[in-house]
Amino acid sequence: MTGKTIVITSGKGGVGKTTATANIGTGLAMRGHRVVVIDTDIGLRNLDVIMGLENRIVYDLVNVIEGVCKLNQAMIRDKNGHELYLIPAAQTRDKSCVEPGQLRELCAKLEEEFDYVLMDCPAGIEQGFKNAVAAAKEAILVTTPEVSSIRDADRVIGLLEASELHRPKLIINRINPGMVRDGNMMDRRDIVDLLAVDVLGLVPVDDRTITAANRGVPVVHDKKSAAGSAFLRIAARVDGDEVPLMEVEYKSSLMSRFKGLVGINGSAYSHA
Amino acid sequence: MLDFLRWLISQRDSNKNQERTKDTAHNRLRLVLIQDRLDLSPELMTEMKREIWEVVSRYMVVDDEFIEFEIRRLDELMVLVSNIQVKELNQLAPV
Numbered sequence: 001m002t003g004k005t006i007v008i009t010s011g012k013g014g015v016g017k018t019t020a021t022a023n024i025g026t027g028l029a030m031r032g033h034r035v036v037v038i039d040t041d042i043g044l045r046n047l048d049v050i051m052g053l054e055n056r057i058v059y060d061l062v063n064v065i066e067g068v069c070k071l072n073q074a075m076i077r078d079k080n081g082h083e084l085y086l087i088p089a090a091q092t093r094d095k096s097c098v099e100p101g102q103l104r105e106l107c108a109k110l111e112e113e114f115d116y117v118l119m120d121c122p123a124g125i126e127q128g129f130k131n132a133v134a135a136a137k138e139a140i141l142v143t144t145p146e147v148s149s150i151r152d153a154d155r156v157i158g159l160l161e162a163s164e165l166h167r168p169k170l171i172i173n174r175i176n177p178g179m180v181r182d183g184n185m186m187d188r189r190d191i192v193d194l195l196a197v198d199v200l201g202l203v204p205v206d207d208r209t210i211t212a213a214n215r216g217v218p219v220v221h222d223k224k225s226a227a228g229s230a231f232l233r234i235a236a237r238v239d240g241d242e243v244p245l246m247e248v249e250y251k252s253s254l255m256s257r258f259k260g261l262v263g264i265n266g267s268a269y270s271h272a
Numbered sequence: 273m274l275d276f277l278r279w280l281i282s283q284r285d286s287n288k289n290q291e292r293t294k295d296t297a298h299n300r301l302r303l304v305l306i307q308d309r310l311d312l313s314p315e316l317m318t319e320m321k322r323e324i325w326e327v328v329s330r331y332m333v334v335d336d337e338f339i340e341f342e343i344r345r346l347d348e349l350m351v352l353v354s355n356i357q358v359k360e361l362n363q364l365a366p367v
Binding site: 146150154182183184185186187193194 | 293294298300302304305308309311
């Protein structure tokens with residue numbers, strides 16, 4: 001079996017890399033694939049809590065690399081019975097204890113056994129980023145529709161190109177449909193115009209992403225939620241399915257429709 | 273009730289007059305990204321400056337110091353502005 005190693009990166013922190021990694025990984029596993037997700041954010045691990053696996057950690061990525069344990073001892077299986085495994089980051093070490101070559105070697109080994117190897121990349125463009133990027137064959141870039149996040153994404157596109165990771169695919173996260181409707185948030189076209197990359201998916205801002213994280217169950221399990229269904233479609237596209245992009249649409253509630261009639265901005269929205 | 277209607281109308285008007293901030297964001301970002309992508313190191317900048325000076329000095333006697341040499345924003349454009357003081361026409365100039 002030869003799997004695909006994909007890095008999920010962004011440059012700027014806090015835009016949803018870990019959430020995207022957990023949900024795409026889970027989505028691919030729900031489609032019947034064997035998936036391993038690696039938290040490469042050494043010192044600041046979070047993928048474990050987002051996936052609800054924090055109490056099962058015995059060994060971590062650094063233990064594997066240093067030969068303290070066997071590879072399969074550090075792989076924690078997902079709670080939902082899918083072929084989904086997590087290799088958590090070390091929490092008490094720093095990024096310098098992993099070298100690009102070591103991570104590349106590990107991913108090559110995992111590719112023999114898994115369909116997808118997803119790496120959650122740390123924020124920034126320092127050592128941790130370089131390690132993850134060196135091991136990846138493809139890149140997924142996460143941004144929010146905000147100036148700082150888009151600027152950093154552009155910088156990362158340049159750095160990915162320099163590392164032979166061409167044509168990264170873009171996820172636009174936390175789209176607020178009401179603000180887009182009012183012309184107060186850049187939409188897909190604006191962002192593609194600036195970054196000149198292909199869009200992998202559009203994810204609306206959704207309270208259920210947060211409640212899902214609170215519970216440690218990725219929102220993609222909640223297929224009726226706006227963000228969950230968006231991530232499910234993203235997983236399908238990663239998997240090679242041609243799923244048309246669905247614009248995040250403003251759906252007015254009764255109250256906001258009334259407000260719309262008289263010309264006041266409503267704030268209720270949902271996703272189509 | 274009349275006050276309520278007046279308030280509704282004022283709300284509507286204030287919405288209409290509001291700036292579409294996404295256009296502002298888009299325009300600002302466009303220029304910031306051009307600047308970021310230029311990514312000219314100070315060394316390359318010095319190198320370019322030297323070469324431009326050499327070319328100009330083949331045709332004219334010019335001052336050693338540039339009066340101005342910088343990449344800056346001109347409304348919607350990014351421009352390289354360079355001013356060199358001309359001392360006299362070079363006798364050896366081909367024209």
